[in-house]
């Protein structure tokens with residue numbers, strides 16, 4: 063009974079200054095939303111790296127990613143002990159309509175690519191149709207939707223690396239096995255591109271960007287990687303083999319400093335709103351000094367007064383916090399669609415949600431500490447003399 | 451008559467920084483159960499200080515203060531709060547109602563510290579508000595009531611737990627003549643009909659005359675009406 067009474071009194075007190083309380087709640091909501099979005103940005107970068115198991119290796123040119131490797135390496139890699147499947151891909155980089163309509167395009171080995179990437183789920187009859195048509199492509203669901211395509215559509219691309227105008231026919235659509243899979247890729251026949259380019263630009267022929275390798279024992283990834291790279295040591299094109307995860311983390315390492323900064327900002331935002339809220343609560347408690355003293359004179363304990371202030375503070379911070387959590391989802395959605403090409407996934411994780419709620423609680427508790435302590439300590443006679 | 455309040459050489463010294471400020475200098479006073487005492491004196495003479503000591507919201511520096519045999523100065527803070535809740539009704543100059551609670555809820559407040567259930571509380575509150583003539587204003591908030599009405603709500607709050615002692619610090623200080631009379635009439639009834647012991651601080655001789663007994667304080671010392679003189 064007392065608890066519900068405290069809660070009612072606290073929430074009534076909270077709305078005595080509608081504007082002040084409204085602004086404070088809005089401020090907390092903004093802080094919690096920012097915190098959630100910033101954390102999700104960081105999470106999403108790392109989620110990209112978690113995409114696949116360490117059972118998959120990537121072999122690329124030692125010099126740099128922009129160098130290519132001869133396709134003949136594929137056969138030699140396949141013979142390295144521990145290797146199960148090998149496929150390859152190279153960046154195609156064609157332009158559809160204009161640069162704004164960007165989606166990633168890879169020329170892949172049609173026969174083997176989907177064996178190595180089982181998380182790209184393609185209906186068998188579509189896969190068969192793709193393998194039959196050398197100008198066929200398989201496109202991720204997301205890119206299909208974005209462009210309003212359907213199976214059978216012709217997609218013209220203007221070549222950049224591979225000159226000329228290319229035309230492809232959509233033969234299939236792939237879906238991710240889970241929501242971490244990038245559903246934006248446009249996958250075409252490496253064999254077809256290779257054959258056409260041989261005639262005009264022989265220097266580009268028979269080259270691939272990366273070999274993607276599935277190994278038999280994920281625990282042996284280090285040994286197999288070393289075996290592959292040693293096979294090409296002192297050759298014209300030396301290789302670097304690493305797990306797909308390490309490959310992606312390498313990308314991320316560049317932005318690591320930025321991520322640390324983002325994470326720091328997320329926490330600083332919480333600290334700032336905590337200070338603002340503490341000020342609000344201190345003002346409120348000072349204004350009510352005489353009321354609290356009256357309650358104490360009537361026989362209510364110091365603790366009751368503290369709890370009243372804590373209850374008011376928590377009501378305010380949780381109202382702001384829950385509003386913030388509720389706003390995080392639509393805003394994350396909007397953020398994701400505004401930055402389509404930056405993130406593979408952009409999901410607000412349960413950990414982020416828990417941290418948002420925990421931060422709200424922490425804001426409410428910390429803001430109430432000083433005023434609750436002061437109000438419980440103030441002597442009744444001094445409190446009663448306080449002017450309001 | 452037996453003494454309800456028994457005060458011996460009571461002293462109170464405040465401190466302002468390092469400077470001691472003596473306010474009460476050895477007060478001796480007996481107040482019988484059922485008495486109605488008014489406490490007069492110039493501003494700063496220590497009236498409120500004495501009243502606060504009697505009400506158990508401040509502690510004396512020296513002397514003894516027994517109320518119904520209880521040495522309240524010796525009670526730990528929590529016990530003292532419980533003692534106040536059970537034994538003292540407060541009436542303040544500026545009413546001190548909770549602005550966010552309506553008349554009913556304000557009067558109900560002290561009952562939340564008792565084991566009474568919701569229905570019983572309602573019954574008590576309605577009786578108390580009827581007694582002060584505000585049965586029709588139960589759901590009014592303090593800012594929707596006149597000063598006199600607010601003070602009557604405060605009186606209902608003071609008597610709701612049926613305390614033996616009611617302390618009032620200038621209860622009419624902020625009221626016009628008519629409202630002041632209403633309040634004083636109520637205090638008369640609390641004393642006469644319900645047998646409450648009342649100690650009231652006032653500046654107004656007309657108010658003071660309504661009490662059974664008058665005590666005069668001057669610079670921390672009782673001048674008239676202390677033990678032995680007066681009535």
Ligand SMILES: Nc1ncnc2c1ncn2[C@@H]1O[C@H](COP(=O)(O)OP(=O)(O)OP(=O)(O)O)[C@@H](O)[C@H]1O
Pocket residue numbers: 443444464465466471473491492493494495496497498499500
């Ligand atoms: N908390 C306090 N700290 C320091 N001095 C105090 C405190 N409370 C009261 N005093 C001093 O004690 C003296 C008596 O104060 P008190 O309030 O008892 O006077 P009073 O007789 O009620 O006066 P008034 O008629 O103006 O209400 C005053 O000089 C006052 O400044």
Ligand SMILES: [Mg+2]
Pocket residue numbers: 497498499619651
């Ligand atoms: Mg006074």
